[in-house]
Amino acid sequence: MKEAIQFTALGEISHSGKTTQSAGEDRFKVLKDSIRDYEEIKDTIKTGIEDEEKILWQKKLIMKKLNATNTEWNDYKWQLRNRFTQVEDLAEIIQLTPEEREAIAVVGKTYRYAISPYYMSLIDPDNPDCPIRRQAVPCSAELDDRGELDPMDEGGWTPEELITRRYPDRLIIKVTNLCGMFCRFCQRRRLIGEHDTHAPKNRLIKAINYVKENKEIRDVLITGGDAFMLDDQTIDWLLSELRKIDHVEIIRFGTRTPVTLPQRITRDLVKILKKYHPIYVNTHFNSPREITRDSKKACEMLADAGIPLGNQMVLLNGVNNDKYVVRKLNQNLLRIRVKPYYIFHPKTVKGTSHFWVRIEEGLEIMESLRGRTSGMAIPTYIVNGPKGLGKTPLLPNYLSYIGKDKAVLRNWQGKTFEIENIV
Ligand SMILES: *Cc1c(COP(=O)(O)O)cnc(C)c1O
Numbered sequence: 001m002k003e004a005i006q007f008t009a010l011g012e013i014s015h016s017g018k019t020t021q022s023a024g025e026d027r028f029k030v031l032k033d034s035i036r037d038y039e040e041i042k043d044t045i046k047t048g049i050e051d052e053e054k055i056l057w058q059k060k061l062i063m064k065k066l067n068a069t070n071t072e073w074n075d076y077k078w079q080l081r082n083r084f085t086q087v088e089d090l091a092e093i094i095q096l097t098p099e100e101r102e103a104i105a106v107v108g109k110t111y112r113y114a115i116s117p118y119y120m121s122l123i124d125p126d127n128p129d130c131p132i133r134r135q136a137v138p139c140s141a142e143l144d145d146r147g148e149l150d151p152m153d154e155g156g157w158t159p160e161e162l163i164t165r166r167y168p169d170r171l172i173i174k175v176t177n178l179c180g181m182f183c184r185f186c187q188r189r190r191l192i193g194e195h196d197t198h199a200p201k202n203r204l205i206k207a208i209n210y211v212k213e214n215k216e217i218r219d220v221l222i223t224g225g226d227a228f229m230l231d232d233q234t235i236d237w238l239l240s241e242l243r244k245i246d247h248v249e250i251i252r253f254g255t256r257t258p259v260t261l262p263q264r265i266t267r268d269l270v271k272i273l274k275k276y277h278p279i280y281v282n283t284h285f286n287s288p289r290e291i292t293r294d295s296k297k298a299c300e301m302l303a304d305a306g307i308p309l310g311n312q313m314v315l316l317n318g319v320n321n322d323k324y325v326v327r328k329l330n331q332n333l334l335r336i337r338v339k340p341y342y343i344f345h346p347k348t349v350k351g352t353s354h355f356w357v358r359i360e361e362g363l364e365i366m367e368s369l370r371g372r373t374s375g376m377a378i379p380t381y382i383v384n385g386p387k388g389l390g391k392t393p394l395l396p397n398y399l400s401y402i403g404k405d406k407a408v409l410r411n412w413q414g415k416t417f418e419i420e421n422i423v
């Protein structure tokens with residue numbers, strides 16, 4: 001494209017640069033109208049806090065079935081011990097057709113499932129398409145053959161058993177294969193074995209030594225499974241060892257516990273974490289329904305301990321591939337002091353094909369956010385390159401021409417404008 005494009009973005013401004021009163025009013029009406037669709041629909045997409053009554057009702061039902069006291073319910077170890085792993089137990093809490101029962105029994109043999117009583121309580125019993133249920137309860141679609149077990153080839157980027165290193169200055173250490181709930185879309189399904197295992201201490205020491213010996217590693221990401229499935233003592237020890245290494249600048253945790261097991265965020269845990277700042281925590285909310293009073297409290301405890309919180313959402317068909325759901329989620333995450341960090345395009349992991357979406361859907365969501373919500377609520381949309389090629393950002397196209405002395409762009413409303421490109 002060579003020809004100059006007219007400067008139209010500020011079309012409503014008169015040549016003197018002043019606006020008339022009616023032009024001003026028009027302008028604000030246009031702004032209001034640009035989010036009218038969201039304003040009309042937002043109350044039908046309920047956060048867990050907004051649907052609390054129903055969730056508390058389910059909680060009561062589950063507590064009764066498990067004969068639980070409030071103290072037990074609030075104890076994460078009790079939550080872990082009492083995870084739902086049998087189809088008969090599930091059937092007492094949510095409606096299952098005979099076909100669904102059969103599918104759960106069959107799928108469960110290939111891909112284990114385990115749902116914390118807390119996360120079970122978020123399932124809306126009146127909605128067969130509930131986004132919580134879709135993330136937690138196995139279904140026959142998982143037997144679809146498409147996809148690969150390890151499309152990211154994590155196995156091929158492992159200099160030391162627990163480490164994945166794809167970038168020059170940072171790496172991840174996978175400390176456990178335990179999770180509060182085994183997400184049906186999980187990219188690390190292949191590692192979620194039949195039994196819950198933490199990495200043995202001698203392996204952890206080897207991983208720490210690798211970090212020690214490679215002085216360019218300034219950022220260590222502790223993940224799993226779920227990093228906060230380690231017990232307090234091990235987390236304390238691991239952090240103290242990493243903090244002995246001068247070149248480790250920041251330490252990050254990847255954990256879904258604020259979402260699936262908020263009871264894990266205890267006063268003791270945050271007391272340990274805050275000894276080792278700068279510590280960052282990235283969590284993983286996928287649905288507004290996951291924002292409950294309990295998850296809010298967990299995030300606030302971490303934030304109060306000075307830990308910046310980020311959210312890594314996975315874009316999932318039937319859960320959050322909807323521009324309004326994502327806007328509601330991200331705006332409500334900011335309210336509980338979590339900054340949306342990434343939206344991950346789903347990976348082609350075997351057994352998860354029912355969650356796949358097209359790239360166009362992700363781009364449309366990104367397009368719908370810019371301008372219409374706080375920039376703080378807009379994460380980066382990431383496609384993971386296959387075989388370890390790494391995180392690759394995608395953005396709708398805002399740049400339509402770039403030349404020697406000018407560039408042509410468009411704004412969030414689709415208005416085209418030209419800027420000088422000179423120094
Ligand atoms: C995602 C990831 C990281 C962290 O990437 P950031 O973009 O820095 O958040 C580091 N190492 C590996 C192997 C990863 O998969």
Ligand code: SF4
Pocket residue numbers: 178179180181182183185186187188224225226256
């Ligand atoms: S918490 Fe993370 S690692 Fe665990 S099952 Fe869910 S997505 Fe996978």
